[in-house]
Amino acid sequence: MWGMDVRSRHHVTVEGPVGxxxxxxAHGFGCDQNMWRLVVPRLAEQFQVVLFDHVxxxxxxxxxxxxxxxxTLDGYAxxxxxxLRDLDAGPVVFVGHSVSASVGVLAAVREPELFAKLILLNPSPCFVDDGDYRGGFSAEDIEELLESLESNYLGWSAAMAPVIMGNPERPELGEELTNSFCRMDPAxxxxxxxxxxxxxxxxxxxxxxxxxxxxxCSQDVIAPPEVGAFVQAQIAGSVLETLPATGHCPQLSAPQATAEAIVEFAAA
Known part of the structure; x- marks a missing residue:
């Protein structure tokens, strides 16, 4: 069903019933498919769930x-x-978290016949504030963030991951994201x-x-609520759902609510 080269390149794994x-x-920056483990059991009750790691x-x-x-994100798209072509399973429901939401958008614009539905989890099409658009960061903020990351990736990971996760009362979540970031080759x-x-x-x-x-999420320093509203307004006929959750990774911090939102839309 899957070409071995694509499967091995992206470490494709499958959960749920055949047919x-x-x-x-699709996971976000600094993560891998393990980020989805808490929602997969619920999703796999009704779907054949395909997970992969970005190269x-x-x-x-x-x-x-x-x-x-x-x-550029075009390579990921x-x-x-x-x-999806290798999967050869007809149109699929694609769930993209964070930057993979933008990757999914690029792919779905290019080849819409491969997609039955698109679910964008905490998307941000542009992180930089621009006029009336609020991405959450100034251009200077982003440049400082990138300079810090490039000069000391492990230090940046330890400082930023808990902020991105956004659940200070649950430090184990920030620690998991830190460890995930640190596993990635700094280059x-x-x-x-x-x-x-x-x-x-x-x-x-x-x-x-x-x-x-x-x-x-109702609170997310990486993708503020205004960003979700912007994305919904730009995609004709799209639906916006705000989870009662904080942080940028609700599949870890609020897995039940996240899985139900995904299933409700995907199965409708």
Missing amino acids: APVMVL GAGRSDSSAWSEERYR DDVIEI IARVFARATFLSDNRSDLAGVTVPTLVVQ
Whole structure:
């Protein structure tokens, strides 16, 4: 069903019943497919769940990584299209977290026939404030963040991961994200971070033609609520759901609510 090269390159794994509708989960920056483990059991009750690691993350084949391919999000969108073609399962429900929401948008605009539905979890098409648009960061903020990451990736990870996770009363969550960041090759992380934090995919949103759900948290320093509202307004017919959760990784901090929101839209 899957070409061995694509499967091994992205460490593709599958959970759930054969013959069920297919749902593909795509992780964000500094993470891997393990980030989804708390929601997979619920999703796999109704879907065949396909997980993968972006090249350079998790147990992917890092020898497939090149700066030329992955210095923009287009390289990651190309990978998603290759995975879905190789899957050969018809249109799938695609769930993209954080930067993978933008990756999913790029892929769905390019080849909409591969997508039955699109679920964007804590998306941010542009992290930088621009006029009336509030991305959550100034250009100076982002440049400082990237300079800090590039000069001391492990230190940056330890400082930023708990902020991104946003649940200080549950330090184990921030610790897990820190450890996930620290497993990534710093050279790859630097390039992926620039692709993530400097991309502006706002103009791509209007090209989405598949049914789309935008899921955000009530508090998220990385993707503020205004960003989710913007994304929903730009994608015709899309639906916005705000979870009673804080932080940027609700699949870890609020897995039950996150899984139910995904299933309710995907199964409708």
